[in-house]
Amino acid sequence: MGVVDHVSDFFNCSSGHSHSHKHRKQMQTVEIKIKIDCEGCERKVRRSVEGMEGVTQVDIEPKQSKLTVVGYVEPRKVLSRVKHRTGKRAEMWPYVPYDVVGHPYAAGVYDRKAPAGYVRSSDYDPRVNNQLSRMSSTEVRYTTAFSDENPAACSIM
Numbered sequence: 001m002g003v004v005d006h007v008s009d010f011f012n013c014s015s016g017h018s019h020s021h022k023h024r025k026q027m028q029t030v031e032i033k034i035k036i037d038c039e040g041c042e043r044k045v046r047r048s049v050e051g052m053e054g055v056t057q058v059d060i061e062p063k064q065s066k067l068t069v070v071g072y073v074e075p076r077k078v079l080s081r082v083k084h085r086t087g088k089r090a091e092m093w094p095y096v097p098y099d100v101v102g103h104p105y106a107a108g109v110y111d112r113k114a115p116a117g118y119v120r121s122s123d124y125d126p127r128v129n130n131q132l133s134r135m136s137s138t139e140v141r142y143t144t145a146f147s148d149e150n151p152a153a154c155s156i157m
Helices: 003-009 039-050 073-086 137-145
Strands: 026-035 054-060 065-073 091-092 096-097 119-121
Touching: 039 065, 039 073, 065 096, 073 091, 073 119
Parallel strands: none
Antiparallel strands: 026 065, 026 091, 054 065, 096 119
């Protein structure tokens, strides 16, 4: 859109409604996990997203099976285009760096297929998911024996 087009939108008297401008997409980084076996696969994946409107940068890391697209794009549209154009199974990048997760060896977080230094993304909350903080029955008996909330508890004064 040139300057003349932009200025002419403000002085357009033919429409009876207020000015409507297009909502600009935000600059985003979209990371996709897709299997890349050879240089031909890499070329195919790169060509599938290079021609997309709004894409400014495409990075491929074949050893990690990772495609990174930077630009003014929507993540779900990039994912669907990659799936359609390549015919390969693709998903949003499910891994986060090892340091970000509080319990990297918890069930559902640790993944043997993850690249080095990464674990599967998890919304682990010990208050909601008590798999790691679950106490055994003997521990429960000892901690509740002296609890103020237990009416039959011992009290030492």
